[in-house]
Amino acid sequence: MPRSALTREEVLDTAADLVRQHGPDALTMRGLAAKLGTAVTSIYWHIGNRESLLDALVERTVQEMGAIRPTGRTPATRIVSVARQLRDELRARPHLIAMVHERGLTERMFLPAQRALVHEMHSAGLRGARAAEAVRAVQFQIVGFVLVERNRDRAPEQSPRGEKLWSTGTAERDTGLARALGRPANPEKLFVVSVRALVDSLLSRGTDGNRAAVAKKE
Amino acid sequence: MPRSALTREEVLDTAADLVRQHGPDALTMRGLAAKLGTAVTSIYWHIGNRESLLDALVERTVQEMGAIRPTGRTPATRIVSVARQLRDELRARPHLIAMVHERGLTERMFLPAQRALVHEMHSAGLRGARAAEAVRAVQFQIVGFVLVERNRDRAPEQSPRGEKLWSTGTAERDTGLARALGRPANPEKLFVVSVRALVDSLLSRGTDGNRAAVAKKE
């Protein structure tokens, strides 16, 4: 007996499941058809080829991204909170995010967060091109961090265990540093520290011309 | 007539060419064999399967990465100069870099740069775990930025042209900001500004406890 009518939604649902569990490479037209209980060619009728299937999946993911709710009392802490939420959401769907990114839709996915960031930059007194630059710097940092992090825990054991490389350090002997670099990083902490450092600098730069002064001294 | 004896080096050279020009997906065993003028199976004898071929290519790239020569008078400018050199080198081999990254060897590729960064952090007065954290923050930022940038100019036209989204801005009206976010970013400048901002913050944080003070106020 034939299965109940195939719908576009059903195809997307099962495809999304497959990607979420085993990554984009595991999404084959034939495998998907098998899981759906239909002929491969039915998928083509409903969605088109593999490329458009991925496009549709990406489109979905972009819209699924939740709203951003900044928390905290100062602009800086609120921006960091936005960054954290974003990182959490991105990490919850690592495969799909990679696909979004590969399709160059990162910017669009980031729109709600961008609005929030703009708002906070304004509260902190940044305006115009300076504010835009700050927003983008934070945006790049967040996405970049998540991308690095992602490919990092995909290949957890780094080839030469760092310890040795540093304990025999050519230049400086700083055992604390050597030990710290020998251990794997704590990404959670590193993320917050990095964003916070960047934000602190960007905000002060906009208001008291700190950077110009520093630049002149050199 | 048969071609001259096939060598492991020759296979790697042509493979590297192929990847450099058309990306990793264009590297097929059959295509490579055709370009070499041998049977596909010869490649297997010399190198092994596709995976080990890619591994060998990556290994090469890691070793090709040039030495790092910091320039500038202050630690901050010297760190920024390291970042720039790294970005340039990464951008010169975008495909291969992506492969390095996918194989989780980013850390190893970064080793010379890491040494340079450690040296500069020390000059700036950072020590131990704090210095290690700063090194990693900068490292993550550089790689992250290049990764974001890469997938960015791969899909140049961002779906909805930003201008409209911002000119009707719900919250604040800041036409300068709207215009700036509507235009594509200048990556070169954004990169330098971001790294500089992060570094300034990390360095001051280590020496005068600036961050702790800020954190307490909130």
Place this chain on the structure above:
DNA sequence: ACCTGAACACCGTTCAAGT
């Protein structure tokens, strides 16, 4: 309008066979 199987042109990989 929806679904099907057969067929085509591609893959990576293995293996027995050559020299």
Place this chain on the structure above:
DNA sequence: ACCTGAACACCGTTCAAGT
């Protein structure tokens, strides 16, 4: 030791044919 062609099990995609 080095190289080969044939064969296997997979792909995505198209197309003519069914209902």
